[in-house]
Structures are given as C-alpha cells and as structure tokens.
Amino acid sequence: MPDDATPDPYADPIAFGQRMQILRTRRGMSRPVVAGLLGKSPSWVKQLERGDIGMPRLPVVLRIAELLRVRDLSDLTGDQSAPVDLFIGPGHTRLPEVRAAVNALTLGGDREAPPAEHVAARLSKAWTARHKAPNHREVIGELLPGLIRDAQLTVRQADTSAERRAGQAVLSEVYSLSQFFVAYQPDSALLWRVAERGMVAAQESEDPHAIGVAAWLAAQAHRDTGPAHFDAADAMTMEALGYLDRFLPDADDRTTAIAGALQFEAGYTAARRGENGAAWGWWDKANATAARLSPGYYHPITSFSQAIMGAHAVTVAVELRAGGESVRQAVAADTAAIPSRPRLARHRIEEARAYQLDGQAETALATLEKAHKAAPETIRYNGYARRIVLEETESRVPAHRQRAAVLADQLGLLAA
Incomplete structure (x- = not known):
C-alpha cells in the first residue's frame, strides 16, 4: 500500500478517533467545520482523532455519526460484534x-x-x-x-x-x-x-407518470445509500426531468406533480451536499411547479402539492444544518394542510430535527410525541427520530431523560 493511501476504516484494529478522522476526510470536512457543527473546539476534535481523549458519550457519538452520514454505528465505533444501523428499522x-x-x-x-x-x-x-x-x-x-x-x-x-x-x-x-x-x-x-x-x-x-415515479424513488434509494451515490441520484433525477419536460405544457396534475417532486429531490440532494444556493434554487423551482397544480391537489405517491412545500423547506434547512432557519421554516409550515398521516409524522420528525439543531431539546421531544400520535409506524422506522430519542435519554436534564425514556419504550428501543 502506498504511504499516502487512506486506510480502510473497517479494518481492525482502528480506534474511534482514527475512524472519525478517516470518515471526516472522506466527507471532505475540515476539523474547524466539524468542531463548529458539534459545538466543540477544533483542538477537541484533534485530540479525539489522535486518541488523546477517549470516545465521547453516546449523544456526542450519535451526533458525529449523523454529521458524517454514518449508516452503521459500528463503522464509527469499530464494534463489529453488534452493528447498529442508524437508518434501518x-x-x-x-x-x-x-x-x-x-x-x-x-x-x-x-x-x-x-x-x-x-x-x-x-x-x-x-x-x-x-x-x-x-x-x-x-x-x-x-x-x-x-x-x-x-x-x-x-x-x-x-x-x-x-x-x-x-x-x-x-x-x-x-x-x-x-x-x-x-x-x-x-x-x-x-x-x-x-x-x-x-x-x-x-x-x-x-407512461410518463410511471417513469417519473420510478425515477423519483430510485433517486432516493441512491441518495440514501450515502454520499458516494449522490451523483447517481442526481443523474437519475436530471434524466427523468429531461424526459418529462416535453409533456409538461399539456400535462395533467399528476404528471406535473411528479416533475415538481423530482425538482425537490434535486434540491434535497444538493442540501445533503451542503450546497445552499442550489438547494434553495431547486426548492424555488418546485414551489413554482406546485403553484401550477389545481387547488387542493395532493399527489398520492410523492405527497407533492402546494401544501407540502412548507414541509420541504424545513427539510432543506435541516439538511443544510441551519438551525435558526429550520425552526423559522417549521413555524411557518402549515401542518394542517397535510392530509396524509404518515407524511405528517415525517414532517414532525423533520421539525424535531430542526428544534434539536437549534438547541431546543424539549421542543424536539414534544414534536416527536406529535409524530408518534400521527403515525407510530413512521417514527418507529425513522433513524433520525431514534437518534434524537437515544441522545436525550442521556440528557443532563432529568425531565428530558424521562420524556425520552417514554418515547424510547414506545419505539421499541428498550426491547431486549
């Protein structure tokens, strides 16, 4: 192996700090950026990666995992005996x-x-x-x-x-x-x-609508696989949008809606990359497409509609790690206009992410309780919700720990 080769983060034995450094480097993130997002100093990140300090407590580990887009917690911690996939229910x-x-x-x-x-x-x-x-x-x-x-x-x-x-x-x-x-x-x-x-x-x-829906779902599957597949997600989205373009002048609501849903997917992937301008630019395009739909129209597969654009704005802000902006969008979103229980629950989870990102842990837990009331199966299978609950079970505030423990039990996180 060349001296300058990047070691494999899955080869043993590699300490937590080394794994964090490798995964951070692969994400193209500097220590100061990671430190700022974690609320820590660059020197703390350096000491952690060098092994001068030990692995932090679970809430910090989970925050690092989300920041570095780690899907299986053992990829970060090195414990392969009991893998914990953060995004698989x-x-x-x-x-x-x-x-x-x-x-x-x-x-x-x-x-x-x-x-x-x-x-x-x-x-x-x-x-x-x-x-x-x-x-x-x-x-x-x-x-x-x-x-x-x-x-x-x-x-x-x-x-x-x-x-x-x-x-x-x-x-x-x-x-x-x-x-x-x-x-x-x-x-x-x-x-x-x-x-x-x-x-x-x-x-x-x-059928243009069927092709658009299949591409919309395939793009999500690529994106959720990890940053290495973001280009594949974009390629799928752009090709589908190019194909649908010829049908749009005379399109019915459902074909127009799938085009708008694909536009938002392009913005979602841009937000996951941290590309602020591109993310909001695609949101604007999707919002303009939503305005062309008949009043009250709600696409049964993608949930694309005029009503959903507020929820989409929350997602963009959260993925861009903009705490204040994501809370502002959460307050502005009209949840009463979302007629789907699972989609409403998903939106509540995004709101909870916004409040936690902004340091409002109690409001985040209260919002997850609303998500559970809307659709228990949505929150039970959502990795972001489980991460927030697990973090708050180790909160320094007793009331937060108690509230999180109740949610953890409802989500099956405490099952043997």
Whole structure:
C-alpha cells in the first residue's frame, strides 16, 4: 500500500478517533467545520482523532455519526460484534409475506388475470388507506402480496401491446407502493430489487407518470445509500426531468406533480451536499411547479402539492444544518394542510430535527410525541427520530431523560 493511501476504516484494529478522522476526510470536512457543527473546539476534535481523549458519550457519538452520514454505528465505533444501523428499522411482521410475493415467479396456471383497470382501482384504494392509517405499514403490508401477484399476472396475460403497456404502468406503481413498505426494513437487497423492477416496468409502459415515479424513488434509494451515490441520484433525477419536460405544457396534475417532486429531490440532494444556493434554487423551482397544480391537489405517491412545500423547506434547512432557519421554516409550515398521516409524522420528525439543531431539546421531544400520535409506524422506522430519542435519554436534564425514556419504550428501543 502506498504511504499516502487512506486506510480502510473497517479494518481492525482502528480506534474511534482514527475512524472519525478517516470518515471526516472522506466527507471532505475540515476539523474547524466539524468542531463548529458539534459545538466543540477544533483542538477537541484533534485530540479525539489522535486518541488523546477517549470516545465521547453516546449523544456526542450519535451526533458525529449523523454529521458524517454514518449508516452503521459500528463503522464509527469499530464494534463489529453488534452493528447498529442508524437508518434501518426493525423488520415488520409482514415483511416475509411481501418478500415472498416479490421473489415469486408468477406464472398463473389456470387463474385468469384481472384487468389492469381493476388492479389500478385496488392500488388507488391502497394509497388512500396508507394516508389515513397510523399503522400504514400494517395496512399496505396486508394488501401488497395480492397486488403484486395480480399485477404481474395482468402483464403476463396481456393480449395486445396496449394492454401490456397499461399493465406495466400499474405493475410499476405497485412496486412503488412496495418501496414505501420496504424502506428502512432490514433487507436492502429487497429494496433495490423492488426499485429496479419498478423502473423496468415503468420503461416498458412508456407512461410518463410511471417513469417519473420510478425515477423519483430510485433517486432516493441512491441518495440514501450515502454520499458516494449522490451523483447517481442526481443523474437519475436530471434524466427523468429531461424526459418529462416535453409533456409538461399539456400535462395533467399528476404528471406535473411528479416533475415538481423530482425538482425537490434535486434540491434535497444538493442540501445533503451542503450546497445552499442550489438547494434553495431547486426548492424555488418546485414551489413554482406546485403553484401550477389545481387547488387542493395532493399527489398520492410523492405527497407533492402546494401544501407540502412548507414541509420541504424545513427539510432543506435541516439538511443544510441551519438551525435558526429550520425552526423559522417549521413555524411557518402549515401542518394542517397535510392530509396524509404518515407524511405528517415525517414532517414532525423533520421539525424535531430542526428544534434539536437549534438547541431546543424539549421542543424536539414534544414534536416527536406529535409524530408518534400521527403515525407510530413512521417514527418507529425513522433513524433520525431514534437518534434524537437515544441522545436525550442521556440528557443532563432529568425531565428530558424521562420524556425520552417514554418515547424510547414506545419505539421499541428498550426491547431486549
């Protein structure tokens, strides 16, 4: 190995400080920047990385992990015996059924496939049920196996090319619903399998809306894999936007909405990179697209709407680590206009991140309680929410510790 090569952070034995330095360097962040975001001095960061001081307490470790975009805590701590993935939740009880349906070879035998219109109507009802349910993964987890099998069969038994394309469009959006269930589950390979099948079906359908939705979800999957895949997320988003551009002058609300959702995804990825101007520039474009939608329109898959732009502004500010701005956006957002329980809960989590970033720990915990009330399954599977709760269980303020402990119990973090 060359003398100037960067060592592998996963090779043992490497101390916490060394791992932190390697991961910080890979992120392209200087010590003063990291120190400022942690509320510490550059000399403290230097001493920690050199091993002059030991590994800090859990709240600080978790803050470092989020800052460096560490997905598995053991990548930072070096403890490979019990990996803790910060952004993967516990497996849902219906995961095996959904996995089996995705993996099955649906040949159909003598069973007649339902028409594409029939599957599309069931799919629409499934999206509606998801938005209304606090236990939305349980609801769609029950519906998905049958939807997947019937949508696959509809494509297989199509008699004409038009029928096959219509079936592929429905199948693609069934896979889109599947991604909402599989996300944050302990089966990353299944997530990618669903995303790829959704994209293939969308391309076969030649339906602009289906292609846009598949690209929107694939871009998120790339981005959430880590900074090394941000370019892939951007490439997917830009190509989809370029494809949709020709349809927009005469587009209906749902196609316009998926274009707006993709514009916001470009801003989200820019914010994750720390690119302030680009992030807010894309938010402005998405906001202008939202203004073109019919009043009250709410896209059932992406939640894109005029109402959601305030929530999106909170996310951009939080990802840019702008504490004061993120709180200002949280106060300005109209939560009453978000009709989806899981999307409202997700917004509450983003608000909690904003308040914690601004040093308002008690308000952050209170906001997470609101998220739990809106949709317990959303917060249970959200890594950011779990991180905040875990940090506050070690707070110096007894009331904060007690409040966090109750939430930790509700989220299953204290389960043996």
